[in-house]
Amino acid sequence: MPDGDSRRQGRTLRDARGLAEAGLIPPAAEADAARVAQRFAIAVTDQVARLIDPTDAADPIARQYIPDLAELDTAPHEIPDPTADGPFTPVTGVVHRYPDRALLKPLLACPVYCRFCFRREVVGPDGGLLTEAQLDAALSWFERTPQIREAILTGGDPLILSPRRLGAILARLSAIPHIETLRIHTRVPVADPARVDAALLAALEVDKPVMIAVHANHAREFAPEAASALARLARAGIPLLGQTVLLRGVNDSPQALEDLLRAMIRNRVKPYYLHALDPAPGTARFAVPDEEGLALMRALRGRVPGFAIPHFVREQPEGGGKRPVA
Ligand SMILES: *Cc1c(COP(=O)(O)O)cnc(C)c1O
Numbered sequence: 255m256p257d258g259d260s261r262r263q264g265r266t267l268r269d270a271r272g273l274a275e276a277g278l279i280p281p282a283a284e285a286d287a288a289r290v291a292q293r294f295a296i297a298v299t300d301q302v303a304r305l306i307d308p309t310d311a312a313d314p315i316a317r318q319y320i321p322d323l324a325e326l327d328t329a330p331h332e333i334p335d336p337t338a339d340g341p342f343t344p345v346t347g348v349v350h351r352y353p354d355r356a357l358l359k360p361l362l363a364c365p366v367y368c369r370f371c372f373r374r375e376v377v378g379p380d381g382g383l384l385t386e387a388q389l390d391a392a393l394s395w396f397e398r399t400p401q402i403r404e405a406i407l408t409g410g411d412p413l414i415l416s417p418r419r420l421g422a423i424l425a426r427l428s429a430i431p432h433i434e435t436l437r438i439h440t441r442v443p444v445a446d447p448a449r450v451d452a453a454l455l456a457a458l459e460v461d462k463p464v465m466i467a468v469h470a471n472h473a474r475e476f477a478p479e480a481a482s483a484l485a486r487l488a489r490a491g492i493p494l495l496g497q498t499v500l501l502r503g504v505n506d507s508p509q510a511l512e513d514l515l516r517a518m519i520r521n522r523v524k525p526y527y528l529h530a531l532d533p534a535p536g537t538a539r540f541a542v543p544d545e546e547g548l549a550l551m552r553a554l555r556g557r558v559p560g561f562a563i564p565h566f567v568r569e570q571p572e573g574g575g576k577r578p579v580a
């Protein structure tokens with residue numbers, strides 16, 4: 255595990271046995287869950303486990319994290335690297351698709367493993383932590399690429415790095431004259447809020463502005479612990495953006511989306527993107543047709559303040575980037 259893991263307060267369930275023992279799946283489902291886990295990693299933090307109602311077969315939190323045998327069926331349109339990061343990787347750990355901004359993926363581990371993840375073929379607890387040499391090469395790429403004005407840390411989840419390592423990366427990026435803003439995409443504030451402690455806040459304090467895009471898909475993810483983590487980040491002067499994937503059975507109704515967007519703005523999170531599902535292998539049960547997504551977007555107008563309405567976007571195949579769904 256990445257070096258920050260020992261700082262966690264609670265424990266993370268990482269296999270079918272653990273899910274069954276915690277009562278999150280029935281004993282009879284353990285064998286199937288174990289089969290899925292051989293292909294796609296499982297992680298459910300104690301925070302997320304507490305949010306799940308195991309008596310509700312359609313629980314929208316469970317649906318995001320509990321493995322399902324359907325994941326082993328790949329639909330004809332599903333592909334391993336749906337956002338086509340591969341061809342846009344100038345050095346290991348960097349994705350450069352837009353002229354002015356690029357992604358840095360310092361690791362490919364996450365606090366939780368989402369069953370609909372677009373990078374599910376590459377994320378996992380033992381994958382993708384850049385070596386010191388690879389990290390140095392990736393940071394050098396940012397230093398010698400003057401058109402880059404924003405560095406976006408993603409992964410995996412950069413906020414599970416140790417504060418020491420994260421702070422070193424942010425400080426080096428912040429010192430690059432042509433870099434104007436830094437951004438971090440993360441699920442930590444909702445999935446493992448105890449990590450947002452004084453050491454992490456100190457690591458985020460660099461000269462350049464840091465923004466955080468929080469990935470959350472359901473209002474119930476904004477539990478009291480998440481609310482305090484987000485308040486700590488906001489009080490540290492960090493603008494918070496909300497990022498959501500439109501998911502069948504999680505947030506595919508006007509009421510569920512309204513509740514989610516309201517939970518975001520109550521917690522100082524400005525809704526930014528609503529992503530159409532990327533066709534990663536074994537995720538078909540989450541797909542919502544574009545026409546339905548557009549109807550949901552129309553339903554939101556008038557239900558929530560204008561500033562609470564996200565952009566509804568889809569990644570173009572072959573790495574064309576994000577485009578509004580139309
Ligand atoms: C999504 C993405 C970004 C960020 O795009 P914004 O529209 O600025 O949020 C940057 N680079 C890559 C490769 C991306 O996929």
Ligand code: SF4
Nearest residue numbers: 364367368371410441
């Ligand atoms: S936290 Fe993000 S990268 Fe990690 S499994 Fe979930 S969607 Fe994928």
